[in-house]
Amino acid sequence: xxxxxxxxxxxxxxxxxxxxxxxxxxxxxxxxxxxxxxxxxxxxxxxxxxxxxxxxxxxxxxxxxxxxxxxxxxxxxxxxxxxxxxxxxxxxxxxxxxxxxxxxxxxxxxxxxxxxxxxxxxxxxxxxxxxxxxxxxxxxxxxxxxxxxxxxxxxxxxxxxxxxxxxxxxxxxxxxxxxxxxxxxxxxxxxxxxxxxxxxxxxxxxxxxxxxxxxxxxxxxxxxxxxxxxxxxxxxxxxxxxx
Numbered sequence: 687x688x689x690x691x692x693x694x695x696x697x698x699x700x701x702x703x704x705x706x707x708x709x710x711x712x713x714x715x716x717x718x719x720x721x722x723x724x725x726x727x728x729x730x731x732x733x734x735x736x737x738x739x740x741x742x743x744x745x746x747x748x749x750x751x752x753x754x755x756x757x758x759x760x761x762x763x764x765x766x767x768x769x770x771x772x773x774x775x776x777x778x779x780x781x782x783x784x785x786x787x788x789x790x791x792x793x794x795x796x797x798x799x800x801x802x803x804x805x806x807x808x809x810x811x812x813x814x815x816x817x818x819x820x821x822x823x824x825x826x827x828x829x830x831x832x833x834x835x836x837x838x839x840x841x842x843x844x845x846x847x848x849x850x851x852x853x854x855x856x857x858x859x860x861x862x863x864x865x866x867x868x869x870x871x872x873x874x875x876x877x878x879x880x881x882x883x884x885x886x887x888x889x890x891x892x893x894x895x896x897x898x899x900x901x902x903x904x905x906x907x908x909x910x911x912x913x914x915x916x917x918x919x920x921x922x923x924x925x926x927x928x929x
Contacts, residue, residue, distance in 0.1 A: 690801075693719040693734055695727045695750065696742040696766060701787065705740060705766075708794055715798065724748050728757045736761050738801065740785075743767040751822075751833055758830050762801050817871050827851075827859045840890045840906055841913060842868050844883040855908040878922055880904055880915040886923075894929035902929075 692715050694702045702720050709715045718734050721727040723745060731739070731753070739761045741750040753759065765784040783797045817823065822833050834851070841852035844865040851859045868885060869877075880886050890907040894915070897903060902920055903912035915923065923929075 688714065688737075690715055690737040690762075691718045691734060692716060692738040692740065693721065693727075693730055693736045694740045695721045695730075695745075695753070696740070697722045697746045698742075701742070701766070701789075705789060708789060708791060711791075712798055722746075724750075724752050724756065727753050731757055731759060731761070739763050741765055744769070754830075754832055760830055764797050764801070817873060819873050819876050825861050825863075827861060836872070837889075839872075839877075840887050840908065842877075842885040852906075852909065856910075878919075878926060880913065880919045880923055882916070884913055884915075886913065888923060888926050891923075891927060894923070894927075 692709065694705055694717060696702050696705070699722070702722075706717050706720075709717060715738070718736060719730045721730045730736075739759070741753065741763055743750045743765055744767065750765065766787060766789070767784060768787040783800055785793060785797060817836050819837050821836050823836060825832055825834050827834075834853075838853045839851060840854075841850075842865060843850040843852065845860065847864055848860055848862050849865055849868060851861055853859075865879075865883065865885060869879060872885070876889060877885050877887050886904060886906065891904055892907050893905045895903040895905070895912070900917050902915040904915050904923075905912045
């Protein structure tokens with residue numbers, strides 16, 4: 687069994703001590719560092735390059751999410767929170783779990799089993815559910831866990847069992863979710879399929895141009911080249927915006 691070098695990030699020394707004691711029961715877990723704030727956490731992650739991080743979501747005047755924004759983290763992460771509403775709605779299988787404070791030994795055991803055994807059934811696993819426009823999604827992007835605002839998504843393009851997320855100005859990230867998966871969880875009052883391989887956030891649609899073959903070119907904010915919309919999907923978009 688592989689030994690997992692682990693760091694604990696929590697602004698409460700009492701919680702860290704309790705967690706460290708609980709983890710001492712696991713022969714495959716080795717705690718190699720602790721931190722109470724984001725600045726120290728960044729240095730610790732870069733120095734230790736841990737296999738596993740226990741990350742408190744609410745640090746004093748900070749958010750544990752900030753760590754993933756400020757440095758590249760390739761570790762598996764177990765979030766620790768006192769508030770159930772912080773459970774992330776969508777995530778990559780075996781890349782994320784979360785524990786509620788106070789930490790229950792049985793629940794901790796299940797979380798560790800999930801991270802070390804892909805076939806382990808964890809009853810508390812968060813299931814992918816319908817997203818709201820203001821939600822944040824946890825994704826593996828370029829082999830690093832990142833948080834992505836649903837409202838920032840402009841275009842999603844199918845790529846086999848994967849998909850490209852287009853956002854910002856010509857920014858493109860590959861994630862391991864199919865277009866069908868995205869279609870099942872994205873809010874329908876903002877996202878619509880315009881082609882068998884394309885979903886668009888119509889909040890970013892600047893204009894639509896009809897072509898001679900009855901297809902349409904959809905121009906999206908931040909992208910110079912248009913996206914093709916097939917005939918069968920044109921009526922759906924027309925019901926959302928005038929063109």
